[in-house]
Structure formats: structure tokens, C-alpha cells
Amino acid sequence: MQEFLQQVLSGIASGGIYASLALALVLIYNAMGLVNFAQGEMAMFATFLAFTLIGRGMDYWIALPLTIAIAFVGGIVIQRVVIRPVERAPVLTLVIVTLGLATLINGLAGFFFGYLPRLFPSPFSVQTIDIFGAAASWQDLGVIAVSGVVLVLVFLMLQRTTVGLAMRAAAHNPEASRLLGIRVSWMLALGWGLASAVGAVSGIMVAPILYLEPNMMQTVIIYAFAAAVLGGIESPLGAVIGGLIVGVTVNLAGTYLPGVGGDLQLAVAFAIIIAVLVIRPNGLLGRRAMRRA
Amino acid sequence: MGPRLAAAAAFLVMAGACGSSSGGTVATDVGITSNQILLGNTISQTGAAAAYGTIANAENAYFTYINSKGGINGRKIKFVILDDAYNPAQTVPLTKQLVEQNQVFAMFSGLGTQDQTSVRDYLNTQKVPQLFVATGATTFGKDFNSNKWTLGWQPPYQGESHIYAKDVLQNHPNAKIGVLYQNDDYGQDYLKGLIDGLGDKASTMIVDKESYDVTSASPASQLAILHAKGADTVFVFAIPKPTIQSLAIITGLHWAPTIYVNSVSNVATYMKLAEKSGAKIDGAISVGYIKDPTDPQWTNDDGMKLYRQVIANCSTCDANNGFNIYGVAVAYTMVDVLTQAGSNLSRANVMKIASSQLNETNPFLLPGITVTTTSGDHFPIMQEQVIQWTGDAWHLQGSIINERGTIK
Amino acid sequence: MRFVGRAPRRYWLIALGVIVFAGLPTQVTSFQSLEWAEVLIFAIVIMGLNLLVGYSGQISLGHGAFMAVGAYTTAILVHRYHVDYLLTIPIAGLLTGLVGFFLGIPALRLSPLYLALATFALAVITPSLIKRPENLTQGTQGILLAPQQPPDWASSLFAGVTGGPAMTSDQWLYYLCFIVAAALFWVAWNIVRRRPGRALMAIRDGEVAAAASGVNVAGYKTLAFGLSAFYAGVAGALYALATGFVSPDTFPVSLSFQLLVGAVIGGLGSIAGPLFGGIFTFWLPIISSQFVQTQDWIPDQVASVFKNAGPAVTYGALLILIMIFAPNGLVGLILSAYARLRSRLRGVGERTTGQLPPDPQTI
Numbered sequence A: 001m002q003e004f005l006q007q008v009l010s011g012i013a014s015g016g017i018y019a020s021l022a023l024a025l026v027l028i029y030n031a032m033g034l035v036n037f038a039q040g041e042m043a044m045f046a047t048f049l050a051f052t053l054i055g056r057g058m059d060y061w062i063a064l065p066l067t068i069a070i071a072f073v074g075g076i077v078i079q080r081v082v083i084r085p086v087e088r089a090p091v092l093t094l095v096i097v098t099l100g101l102a103t104l105i106n107g108l109a110g111f112f113f114g115y116l117p118r119l120f121p122s123p124f125s126v127q128t129i130d131i132f133g134a135a136a137s138w139q140d141l142g143v144i145a146v147s148g149v150v151l152v153l154v155f156l157m158l159q160r161t162t163v164g165l166a167m168r169a170a171a172h173n174p175e176a177s178r179l180l181g182i183r184v185s186w187m188l189a190l191g192w193g194l195a196s197a198v199g200a201v202s203g204i205m206v207a208p209i210l211y212l213e214p215n216m217m218q219t220v221i222i223y224a225f226a227a228a229v230l231g232g233i234e235s236p237l238g239a240v241i242g243g244l245i246v247g248v249t250v251n252l253a254g255t256y257l258p259g260v261g262g263d264l265q266l267a268v269a270f271a272i273i274i275a276v277l278v279i280r281p282n283g284l285l286g287r288r289a290m291r292r293a
Numbered sequence B: 001m002g003p004r005l006a007a008a009a010a011f012l013v014m015a016g017a018c019g020s021s022s023g024g025t026v027a028t029d030v031g032i033t034s035n036q037i038l039l040g041n042t043i044s045q046t047g048a049a050a051a052y053g054t055i056a057n058a059e060n061a062y063f064t065y066i067n068s069k070g071g072i073n074g075r076k077i078k079f080v081i082l083d084d085a086y087n088p089a090q091t092v093p094l095t096k097q098l099v100e101q102n103q104v105f106a107m108f109s110g111l112g113t114q115d116q117t118s119v120r121d122y123l124n125t126q127k128v129p130q131l132f133v134a135t136g137a138t139t140f141g142k143d144f145n146s147n148k149w150t151l152g153w154q155p156p157y158q159g160e161s162h163i164y165a166k167d168v169l170q171n172h173p174n175a176k177i178g179v180l181y182q183n184d185d186y187g188q189d190y191l192k193g194l195i196d197g198l199g200d201k202a203s204t205m206i207v208d209k210e211s212y213d214v215t216s217a218s219p220a221s222q223l224a225i226l227h228a229k230g231a232d233t234v235f236v237f238a239i240p241k242p243t244i245q246s247l248a249i250i251t252g253l254h255w256a257p258t259i260y261v262n263s264v265s266n267v268a269t270y271m272k273l274a275e276k277s278g279a280k281i282d283g284a285i286s287v288g289y290i291k292d293p294t295d296p297q298w299t300n301d302d303g304m305k306l307y308r309q310v311i312a313n314c315s316t317c318d319a320n321n322g323f324n325i326y327g328v329a330v331a332y333t334m335v336d337v338l339t340q341a342g343s344n345l346s347r348a349n350v351m352k353i354a355s356s357q358l359n360e361t362n363p364f365l366l367p368g369i370t371v372t373t374t375s376g377d378h379f380p381i382m383q384e385q386v387i388q389w390t391g392d393a394w395h396l397q398g399s400i401i402n403e404r405g406t407i408k
Numbered sequence C: 001m002r003f004v005g006r007a008p009r010r011y012w013l014i015a016l017g018v019i020v021f022a023g024l025p026t027q028v029t030s031f032q033s034l035e036w037a038e039v040l041i042f043a044i045v046i047m048g049l050n051l052l053v054g055y056s057g058q059i060s061l062g063h064g065a066f067m068a069v070g071a072y073t074t075a076i077l078v079h080r081y082h083v084d085y086l087l088t089i090p091i092a093g094l095l096t097g098l099v100g101f102f103l104g105i106p107a108l109r110l111s112p113l114y115l116a117l118a119t120f121a122l123a124v125i126t127p128s129l130i131k132r133p134e135n136l137t138q139g140t141q142g143i144l145l146a147p148q149q150p151p152d153w154a155s156s157l158f159a160g161v162t163g164g165p166a167m168t169s170d171q172w173l174y175y176l177c178f179i180v181a182a183a184l185f186w187v188a189w190n191i192v193r194r195r196p197g198r199a200l201m202a203i204r205d206g207e208v209a210a211a212a213s214g215v216n217v218a219g220y221k222t223l224a225f226g227l228s229a230f231y232a233g234v235a236g237a238l239y240a241l242a243t244g245f246v247s248p249d250t251f252p253v254s255l256s257f258q259l260l261v262g263a264v265i266g267g268l269g270s271i272a273g274p275l276f277g278g279i280f281t282f283w284l285p286i287i288s289s290q291f292v293q294t295q296d297w298i299p300d301q302v303a304s305v306f307k308n309a310g311p312a313v314t315y316g317a318l319l320i321l322i323m324i325f326a327p328n329g330l331v332g333l334i335l336s337a338y339a340r341l342r343s344r345l346r347g348v349g350e351r352t353t354g355q356l357p358p359d360p361q362t363i
Helices: A002-032 A039-055 A060-086 A091-113 A138-160 A162-172 A174-179 A184-210 A216-231 A236-256 A262-279 B002-017 B050-068 B088-101 B113-126 B157-171 B185-205 B220-228 B240-252 B268-276 B302-311 B322-341 B347-356 C002-006 C009-027 C030-055 C063-081 C085-107 C112-131 C152-162 C169-193 C195-205 C207-212 C217-243 C253-266 C273-294 C300-309 C311-325 C329-346
Strands: A128-131 A134-137 B036-043 B076-083 B106-108 B177-182 B206-212 B233-237 B258-261 B285-288 B359-361 B370-372 B383-390 B393-396
Touching (some): A002 A138, A002 A184, A002 A216, A039 A060, A039 A091, A039 A216, A091 C300, A091 C311, A138 A162, A138 A184, A138 A236, A174 A184, A184 A216, A184 B240, A216 A236, A216 C112, A236 A262, A236 B220, A262 B206, A262 C112, B036 B050, B036 B088, B050 B302, B076 C273, B088 B113, B088 C030, B088 C217, B113 B185, B157 B185, B157 B285, B157 B383, B177 B220, B185 B206, B185 B233, B206 B220, B240 B258, B268 B393, B285 B393, B302 B322, B322 B347, C009 C152, C009 C169, C030 C169, C030 C217, C030 C273, C063 C085, C063 C112, C063 C217, C085 C217, C152 C169, C169 C195, C169 C217, C195 C207, C253 C273, C273 C311
Parallel strands (some): B177 B206, B233 B258
Antiparallel strands (some): B285 B383, B359 B370, B383 B393
């Protein structure tokens, strides 16, 4: 029982990590109907910026908002410089551009910061607490809490503000939005900026646990992608729930399914996710989309 | 010592005869000109294993240093590095390019077990030396007799595990062992060495072994299983990042087993990183064979001073990165072999020296460890020393352990 | 002669292409033949991907996994059961096609994004799945295959034509890949021109409309998956033979990405696209790691970052630049340049939108 609880708890902890990046993926998807494969690398790069600022002596609580602001601007700049020229190209062209962007950013990070893993400071204690005999660290709990806060902010932004409404409108029906006077292109840029900022929060939160190096987010984005899709790619709440489910499933599959073991836990988790998607083709919380005619 | 003296004599004769070594009856081969020796290398500089890419740059830094001192008998080393992204399917055409188009004299320090296995047959058929491959897979020393143009360099992973097995049997005979290992050749080699080393006791002492895949974000789940199975001794056969994570997670589980860390990940910087993330690692055991640039005990060491001078030739190399001193150390052996070959720079002769006549004191390795090959032993480095983490640093324990002859 | 003269321009292009590729090994060195063999292998798998993505509108991020199935089928059959290697190529293709077909059934339920995830997942777990049945796949050790020697007739024919040395195994493999690629391109061309191709494109452009006009949507989509996997399986088999080694690391996630990159860069929905795609998939990483670093004409300020930051930065930047300047792939770029040229010559203000995938029958 204690082992089971431990596996669930550490699965939830990993799930929080996946959820935090999945939120950024959901934002981009809401803004332009696209999965941004460079999201993880952008988050990693922002985290390196924060690391450099803190290393130069800046206080953590000043570096944090500053980095988020830089990431926001950076996301907008990337959208204007790299994405805008291919805005009207087929979706797959955009996907390839984000893949190129991921490779580019990863290489730049390796060039500027090297590949040695670094310890990133955490606002949360490294101590662990006991929950019914199973251990959970304050850092893990902190990641989940921050993801929760980000979730609420993203949700409010998308659902309750004019900007959020305009953003979703621009993504769903660019032509009509243009007629209504929404500056569609800038809405996309805003989406990139916000996703980049949310990604930066994710990177900064998970770096103390995963250790900062250029490939830090590469495994995370695989799970985050799965989490976002499982939850229903348009739903921020779905992303968080999806993340937690993925985290726990991976652990329990590796522990209790006979013959699976740690090396195949990912395979089993994916199999389960795909089975779920076959039954619920739009994800757990996704709205039933109309088939495009 | 005989061949070595002869080589040294040849060197003196060469040097004494005239300033340049271009004249005379010099045995040469493909890739050798009067003023250049061409070496080739494939390594991952992009992708998930890009971190290793710096090794080739460090090797090049040592060659640059040697070239600035006049080269080897007047010949400068030119080193062509190609990126294979850790994918054997790319290693094959790139290696053929180096051999058939660039016409390299030898392949040096190619990285990756699968990658180097993929070109081993080809290079042996072509009789091109595949020297000092950058992997500890046991096959590169063990199967020398069927691949006489291929040689490893670093201590084989299995040999290192034998040392751990001895240490456990001697100091913790009643240990309940849990093993965390990476599910590839590297992790499996370590695991096999441990099982072999424990002998009949392996089945009773090892209570559980759990593998992880490099694509997983954290080994927390596996460690929780080992903990639940009641292990009191943990072997972490993992690359640096999961190792650091493991150390922190173990402490987080309120668990205090005896911990063994493999040499791939035991750089002091990483251990300190783990400590800063809350890991209690006092008493952790590992082995070493190479000097750790971040270890203060070597600050005034001549070898370390030379290393820092050499690595300054590489603008992108971080002097504190353990991979870089590895690169400089293996490049030192390569230069040593070429120097010994003297005027007989044929591929066959260089291979003969490397595989059976090495007896080198390498300034970048721990004192007392030599790089040695004989006609019956083709594992260049087979000595390691147990180290234990106490206070804030590794401390050498006991004497150097020679594993020579234990891997048949 | 009159008949030849009246042949449509695309036949001239095809004839030119065949001559160039058939004559290539006589002009380049043996190992360069191997490089071009890999180009053709990538072209084959990208053609399969193109049939799936470009013609039927389903996305796959997992074609590396299908290549792995084909490659391991050939490697195991040749190494363990000593089956003739030529025979293993169709076996690998059919087996992989069957795998693809069955995976295509659940794929029917998935919208493009979820299909992308499912295939992506397949690519991610392929290396660890390969490691498991160790008796069969030799785990992480990989399977080494001896180079395949050319048959005597080919060898003497080659020596006769070039007047040089006998054919090497790399050159033989090139021709093997060339023949297979030519055959599979011909098959693909016939498929897309005829009923199945029109049905697939109808599905791509609107499933409801396609179904309304009597197209068996589910059947054709699954068929496209199976066919696409067949191409990947054949390419995988050739990959195993050409490199002479298969191991889990041969099929990383990045391979699947590179294949999709190749398909898009070449140009989706065209027959010539995959050939360009193959060229780029193979050469872009090599160009990024070898060419740029050695070019003196690139200004120092630009070059220093690229030179020191290494191949990844160059590769990523090139990819983005190509996509910006050729958003519909190279075939799209060539076609729109050609159209622009023609309209300028004719003085007509006719402009292509650059939006639609190029008409498959044009090239």
C-alpha cells in the first residue's frame, strides 16, 4: 500500500511537470491551431536566461518576473520574425518551422551555456514531507501549485477577457475576425508571447528538479504533448488533468503490469492514451468538433 | 621496454639527422604526408547526445598544442571531426567518407557503442585503424582477435563492476542490492559485470534490478520500487543527469542505503549538485581512473596544469567538464603511439604499437595507472581505484586495483 | 522521332532524371554511390509518407518506426535465417504494410492531431521496443550484415561500361535502390493518377463530400496507411542492406521528424517532391555540419556563430529559411517560379496563389 501510494505521489509530481508545459501547448493551440514543437526549447532557453540573471547576483524574485517578461517579448519577436512569413502557408509548413526553431534554439543553448547540468535555485524547500508513509517533496508540490495558479490565470484570460475572446476568434475564423476589426496577426503574436511566458514559468519551476541543460525539456515535451492531447488540446484544465493522469499511469504501469518494467512504462502509457482517444476522439475534456466538410 | 627504446632511438636519429623529416626511407601510408598526419573522427554534436561532442574538440585542442610544439617528428596532426548525431546509420557513410574521400590515416576516438560497432567490420576489412573508440563496451577489448584493427581505451564497464562486486563482498557481505540501470549496452554491461563479479552470491544478494529509458523524465518510480523491495545497497548505473536525480530522490524517500555511483557520472561537480538538492551522499562509493578537473587535490598537479594550458586552445570547451580531460588524455595516448612509430608510420605498425606495445604513464590519469597493452591483453586501461565521498570531496581508498585478465 | 518530339515536357524531365541517376555511380566514387543510395532510400520512404500526408491528408510523425520494422525484418531474415537478401525486400515491405494497415484501423477514429500524437508515440517508443525481444533483435548490440556483393552480370556490365574496376558492393546497392525507387515511384504515379489517387485526394479535400460521392472513406484511408507503411518497410529493408547494420539507435525519434521535414521541404502532393525530399533529408545535416563551417565567403559576423555553435544551429536556421522562401516545398517553389516566368513572357497578370498543393499531374 505504501509503495502504491509512493508511486501515485511521484506520478502526480511528474504529472505536474508535464502539465506545466502542456498549458503552454494549449495556449498556442488556442491561438493558432498548431502544436509548437519548439515550446520546450523556448522554455529551456528562458530558464537559462533566468539562470544567468540570478548568477549575476539578481534576486530570484526580481529575476523571475523579468524572465517571464523577456520570454513574453521573445515569443512575440519569434512570431513576427519567423512565423509571420509562413503564417498563411499550409499547417505542416508551420510545424516544420517549429521543428527547425527547436533545433536552432537547442543548438544556441548548447553554444552559449554548454551541456553540463546546472542546479537551478528553487523557491521551495528540498525537504520532503510524509503523506501516509509516502514521501513527497515541497518542490514537487510547488510545481503542482504553480501549475494550478497558471491554469486559473490562463483560463480566466481565455474565457473572461476581451483579449482572450479575440484571440480565440482570430484562431477559429480569421476572416470573420478581420471583418470585426480584430488584428488577427497581432493576436497570433500575443498568443506566442503568452505561451512563451507560460513556458518560461514551466521551465523555471521544473529546472530545480530536472537540472538545467539544453536537452532538459526534450523528454518533458513528449509527455506534455501526450497530456495536452489526452485532456483535449483546447482545454487548459484538460491539460493539467491529462498531465497528472499521464504521470500516474506511467508509474503504475511500470510498477504493476507484469513484464513491463521501467524501460517500457512510456510505451504502455502511450498505448493507454491512444486507447482512450479511440473511445473519446476529442480527448477527455475536448469539445466534440464538427467534422470539417 | 625494448620496442619503446628502439622507437625513442629512431626519434633521436630522425631529429638529429636534419631539421626536417621529409627525406630518407620513411615508411608511410595513406593519410601521411611529409608534414601532416590526417586523423578522422565521428561523434555526436547534435541531438540528444550532443553533450559528448566536446570530447572531439578537446582532442583537437591537444593536437593543436602538439602542433604548436612542432608536431610529431615535424608532422602536424590534422583532425577531421564529423557529426553523426549518435546514429549508426549516419556513422557508416561518414566513416566511409573519411576513409575513401578524405583518406585519413586512422579513425580516432569515434564515439558510441552502436555507432562504432556499425563500422568495425568495414574498417577491419579496409585495414584502417579504429583506435581508442570512446566507449567502455567490453567487446572492443574482448573481441580484439577477430577485429585486429579496432581498439578501445577507457576501462571496460564490466571491469569497473567487478571492482564494485569485490568491494561489496568484502565490506557489505550481507547487502541487499538494488540496481538501477539504463536499458542499453552501457547499463547492461555494468549489470553483467556486477552479476559476474558477485558469482554465486548474485542471485541471493541482488533483490531487484530496475531499468530506465533515456526518454523518461525521472527515475523516481524505479527507485521507489527498489526501496519497497527492501534494498539497502543501491547501484546507480546511469548517466550524469539521472544519477544526480537518483541521489536526491533516494534521500527524499527517507532512505539511506549504501550508494555506488558509476565512473561515467562521478564528477565532483555533479556530486555537489546532488548535495545542494538535498541528497545525503556521504559514504557513496565509486571508482576513478582519470583526474577530476574540479577536484581541489589536483590544483597544483603538473598534469592538471598541462591540461588547463591545453584546453585553452579550445574556445568552446569548459575546462571543468570531465569529458574534456577525457579527450585530452586519450589524445595524449594517440600522440604517444604516433611518436613511438617514429619513421615507420604505416597503419600496421601503428596498430601493432597501440595494441601490444603500449606502456604509457599518462599525466591526466590517476597516479599509478598506466596505459598498457601486450600481445595477450588489449584493454589499454585496466586499473582503477576505489573512491569514497566524504565531507565535500572524493577520497582515494586503498590501492589501485588491477582488473587485468579478469575479462576473457 | 515525331512521337518523341510530341511527348509532354514531363516525360523529358523523367527521362533526364533516369539518365542522371543511372549514370551517377560512373561519375562519383564508390562511397558517394552509397550516399546517393541513402538519398534514394529516403526518397522511397518519403514517397510513402507523401501518399499518406500529401494525398490522403493523414499525418504521420512515426515513419521511422515503420522503417525499423522493415529494416529488422530484412536484418533478421538475412542474418539469422540466411534468406536471400533480395527476397527479404518484398517480405519486409509486405510485413510492414500489414502492420501499417492494422494501425490504420484505430487511426480512422482519430482526428489529424491525435493521429500525429499516436504515430509520434510509436516513434518515441520504437528504440525501447526493439531492445526487448533480445533473442530476435540482438538487443542493443544491433545486427551486423556483411556487404552484399554484386552479381557477376552486373559487375561485368558495369566494368564494361565504365572501362574501370569491377563494381563495388556500395555501387551495387545504389543500383538496387535505384531500381526499387524507380519502380515504386512509377507505382505511386499510377496510383495518384487513377481512381484510388482521386479518391484519396477527395478525402483529403473533404471527407463528407467524398463519402457523399460514394468514396469508401474508411477503406481508402486504411489502404493509404498500409501502402505508406509498405513504402517505409521497403526503404527500411534497403537501409539495413546499405548501411549493413541495424540497432535501436538507428531509429531515433529524430529520424521520423527528418522524414516529415523531407516530405514537406520536397513538396507534398507531388511525385517529384519526395526525390527532392530525399536529397534534403540526407544532405541537409551533412551540409550543416561540413559545408557551412568551411565557407570563407560567408561574412565573419554571421559565420562565427554558425561555425562555433555547430551543426544544430545551421540545420535549424536553414530549415526555417527554406520554409520561409518555399512554403509549399521545393516543387511548389519551382512551379510558382515557372508560372511567374510564363506569365511574364506572355504578359498576362496571372498569379499563382502559392496556396494549393501543386497538381500531381504537372510534374
